[in-house]
Amino acid sequence: MVVNNELIIEPKKGLNGTVRVPGDKSISHRAVMLGSLADGVTRIKGFLMGEDCLSTVRCFQEMGVAAEINEDNVLVYGKGLHGLSEPQDVLDVGNSGTTIRLMSGILAGQSFISVVTGDSSIRKRPMGRVTKPLKEMGATILGRQKGELAPLTISGGSLRPISYKTPVASAQIKSSILLAGLFANGWTEVIEPEKSRDHSERMLRYFGAEVEVDGLAVRIKGHPTLTGREIQVPGDISSAAFLLVAGAIVPDSRVVIKDVGLNPTRTGIIDVLKEMGANLKIIENTADTGEPLGDLIVETSSLQGIEFGGQLIPRLVDEIPVIAVAAACAGGITEIRDAAELKVKESNRIEAICQGLQKMGVDIEELPDGLRIKGGKPIRGGVTLDSQHDHRIAMALAVAGLVADKGITIKNAEAINVSFPGFKNLLDTLAS
Ligand code: SPQ
Numbered sequence: 001m002v003v004n005n006e007l008i009i010e011p012k013k014g015l016n017g018t019v020r021v022p023g024d025k026s027i028s029h030r031a032v033m034l035g036s037l038a039d040g041v042t043r044i045k046g047f048l049m050g051e052d053c054l055s056t057v058r059c060f061q062e063m064g065v066a067a068e069i070n071e072d073n074v075l076v077y078g079k080g081l082h083g084l085s086e087p088q089d090v091l092d093v094g095n096s097g098t099t100i101r102l103m104s105g106i107l108a109g110q111s112f113i114s115v116v117t118g119d120s121s122i123r124k125r126p127m128g129r130v131t132k133p134l135k136e137m138g139a140t141i142l143g144r145q146k147g148e149l150a151p152l153t154i155s156g157g158s159l160r161p162i163s164y165k166t167p168v169a170s171a172q173i174k175s176s177i178l179l180a181g182l183f184a185n186g187w188t189e190v191i192e193p194e195k196s197r198d199h200s201e202r203m204l205r206y207f208g209a210e211v212e213v214d215g216l217a218v219r220i221k222g223h224p225t226l227t228g229r230e231i232q233v234p235g236d237i238s239s240a241a242f243l244l245v246a247g248a249i250v251p252d253s254r255v256v257i258k259d260v261g262l263n264p265t266r267t268g269i270i271d272v273l274k275e276m277g278a279n280l281k282i283i284e285n286t287a288d289t290g291e292p293l294g295d296l297i298v299e300t301s302s303l304q305g306i307e308f309g310g311q312l313i314p315r316l317v318d319e320i321p322v323i324a325v326a327a328a329c330a331g332g333i334t335e336i337r338d339a340a341e342l343k344v345k346e347s348n349r350i351e352a353i354c355q356g357l358q359k360m361g362v363d364i365e366e367l368p369d370g371l372r373i374k375g376g377k378p379i380r381g382g383v384t385l386d387s388q389h390d391h392r393i394a395m396a397l398a399v400a401g402l403v404a405d406k407g408i409t410i411k412n413a414e415a416i417n418v419s420f421p422g423f424k425n426l427l428d429t430l431a432s
Pocket of ligand 1: 027052170171318419
């Protein structure tokens, strides 16, 4: 339980059991957005009831979309591609980078004015990476620091298609342009330096859009008719990652996680943990909504440090803080490179995980584009750590706390609700 925004984690002797993690955050966001632009009703099952995805629901409700929430199911009554209405107030995305960047692509195609903002973290994160291409497509966008920072004012309309080379591998940039491409006459193309997660491409096709994928290039044809669909959201592999590392490092553990999304653009964590020597098995299931899924089984493992970077990074970008925890418990050195993008997430995650783990006695240092961890030192508890209001940092530190010599306290732990409501209860269930 989080009391006064503080999470207390006690060391555990073993984690055992079969669990499910909440629905995939990236897929939940996209399902609401495309459901809103579709004709007819979209039924989303297994929706992530986390703060970020609820922000997306609220933003589209502000634009006239009816959405009914019942436990983890959401019904979205689509307005059609041109059916959104001008919001009466500022659209507030809370802490969600996915909401502001993807929704900006949709807002760029609307013939009304919208203002979009978020919390103090969102207002620091770079937006020029999406406002630049959207302006090239014909939208008028104003923001602080020449359009680099939110709040953003977006005045859109009919757009022209572009071919755009993204400066970094980012599903948020790619998706923002593809969503704007729905409102452009002709084919809009995005070319990435490395492949980022492809949930938007898959879901756009599933709703009826024409999407072509050619290596690192993705193209979308404007003005499709999107049709409301049924979507079963798989468990979020980025949430499962905390349990995978916990199961691998806590002695006498065996954890089964059911129905986790196994999209190959997201499974870098599995590749890395296996290379580190984790006892990790995958049982693939069938899926019929365009996203592969399966069960993951992890057992206590003897881990070894490894070096990685390059194309692997976009496939595990959100898992790097918890991989650092696995590395702290591994023999030898782990070096993670090409991950400078971590500096512009909800916090500077390179700095935040270093500060937290250093306080726990871990030999970890910041590199300009990553981390270097010398594993094998005992993890020290009895400390109070700051999540820096970042859900992934809070949970990564909590996992480290499971193998510390004493309990730890994590400040600003309410951030966990952004992506993994029920995280602490799930850990307690596995430990009982
Ligand atoms: O939505 P937000 O705040 O950007 O969330 C994060 C996260 O850790 O949950 C990043 F901070 O995930 C991003 C991810 O890093 C979600 C995402 C998506 O759904 O498209 C893509 C990744 O970001 P990017 O910038 O690499 O495209």
